[in-house]
Amino acid sequence: MEQLPNMRLTTQRQIILEELGKVTSHPTANEVYDMVRKRLPRIGLGTVYRNLELMADSGIILKLEVGGTQKRFDATVAPHYHVRCTFCGKVDDIDIEVQNKINQIAETASDYMILGHHIEFSGMCPRCSEEKKATSLH
Amino acid sequence: MEQLPNMRLTTQRQIILEELGKVTSHPTANEVYDMVRKRLPRIGLGTVYRNLELMADSGIILKLEVGGTQKRFDATVAPHYHVRCTFCGKVDDIDIEVQNKINQIAETASDYMILGHHIEFSGMCPRCSEEKKATSLH
DNA sequence: TTGGTAAATGGGATATTGTTTCATTTAATA
DNA sequence: TATTAAATGAAACAATATCCCATTTACCAA
Numbered sequence: 001m002e003q004l005p006n007m008r009l010t011t012q013r014q015i016i017l018e019e020l021g022k023v024t025s026h027p028t029a030n031e032v033y034d035m036v037r038k039r040l041p042r043i044g045l046g047t048v049y050r051n052l053e054l055m056a057d058s059g060i061i062l063k064l065e066v067g068g069t070q071k072r073f074d075a076t077v078a079p080h081y082h083v084r085c086t087f088c089g090k091v092d093d094i095d096i097e098v099q100n101k102i103n104q105i106a107e108t109a110s111d112y113m114i115l116g117h118h119i120e121f122s123g124m125c126p127r128c129s130e131e132k133k134a135t136s137l138h
Numbered sequence: 139m140e141q142l143p144n145m146r147l148t149t150q151r152q153i154i155l156e157e158l159g160k161v162t163s164h165p166t167a168n169e170v171y172d173m174v175r176k177r178l179p180r181i182g183l184g185t186v187y188r189n190l191e192l193m194a195d196s197g198i199i200l201k202l203e204v205g206g207t208q209k210r211f212d213a214t215v216a217p218h219y220h221v222r223c224t225f226c227g228k229v230d231d232i233d234i235e236v237q238n239k240i241n242q243i244a245e246t247a248s249d250y251m252i253l254g255h256h257i258e259f260s261g262m263c264p265r266c267s268e269e270k271k272a273t274s275l276h
Numbered sequence: 277t278t279g280g281t282a283a284a285t286g287g288g289a290t291a292t293t294g295t296t297t298c299a300t301t302t303a304a305t306a
Numbered sequence: 307t308a309t310t311a312a313a314t315g316a317a318a319c320a321a322t323a324t325c326c327c328a329t330t331t332a333c334c335a336a
Contacts, residue, residue, distance in 0.1 A: 065204065065205040069203075069208075083244065083248055085250070092248065094248055095248075096243050096244055099237070102237070106221065107261075110221055110233075110259075111263075111264045112259070112262060112264070113267060114221065115261045115262065116259070116260050116261075117259045117260065119257050121252050121253075122252075123245075123251050
């Protein structure tokens with residue numbers, strides 16, 4: 001596992017990273033906890049939070065603070081955008097070109113030092129679209 | 139106050155909206171609660187949350203679910219972007235042109251029905267820049 | 277202008293999400 | 307393999323948000 005100096009390679013960390021890598025669903029900390037607990041039933045929720053934060057800080061994974069109240073995590077660290085279903089809260093990737101130039105534009109328009117950006121689309125996922133169609137039929 | 143049918147014009151609602159309109163700082167629900175309590179000391183926190191959500195749902199105000207764990211609210215409903223200071227959490231407006239065309243691009247690239255988007259820049263606010271400069275001097 | 281009525285409130289309980297503490301365990305390494 | 311600091315598990319705690327329900331209040335019809 002890629003890591004920072006003084007960061008030990010524990011079983012817990014390995015398995016958290018492995019499980020996160022298996023899914024594309026941008027799980028919350030609690031969802032990761034559930035996934036990991038199937039393999040390490042005695043792991044603590046604190047350990048999961050601690051490690052997700054640590055790995056996000058060191059750039060091994062991505063922390064998403066998107067719509068909804070919960071943080072979500074993503075094993076794909078390359079810059080990319082997301083879409084969030086307004087109805088069920090599901091988060092998926094949006095595979096379009098990253099708009100690097102808007103950082104410059106934003107920097108000019110503000111007194112912040114701009115370090116990056118994230119685009120979050122909102123929409124309706126296929127599943128919710130289906131359900132809505134079904135409901136409106138009667 | 140602009141409102142939905144069956145939505146009563148209560149003192150609490152008016153004052154919440156007035157206080158939110160006074161600031162450009164995108165306050166959290168708790169910050170709004172503090173502001174409003176100066177004029178209505180007996181208002182409940184639940185009332186503040188309830189009304190902010192209600193007003194956001196009806197489009198009177200904007201609910202921001204940006205970085206950080208808390209929801210933030212904005213009296214300006216016209217589409218615009220935000221920047222969040224990675225160091226202190228402050229949120230400000232970024233006054234650049236809204237990229238309407240990327241909704242189409244995103245819709246083509248996914249199986250969601252795209253309804254909108256929001257861009258959140260991350261950066262360092264002037265205040266934190268100053269502080270960092272001061273710290274690194276000795 | 278009042279009286280009826282459903283919406284809204286206050287305040288506390290509860291739920292949800294995330295963080296901290298500390299005694300114990302464990303990975304790294306000398 | 308003994309040492310030691312980092313990491314863990316478990317539970318307490320903190321922060322944020324929602325719910326419940328008896329009481330109050332805005333609105334409307336007469």
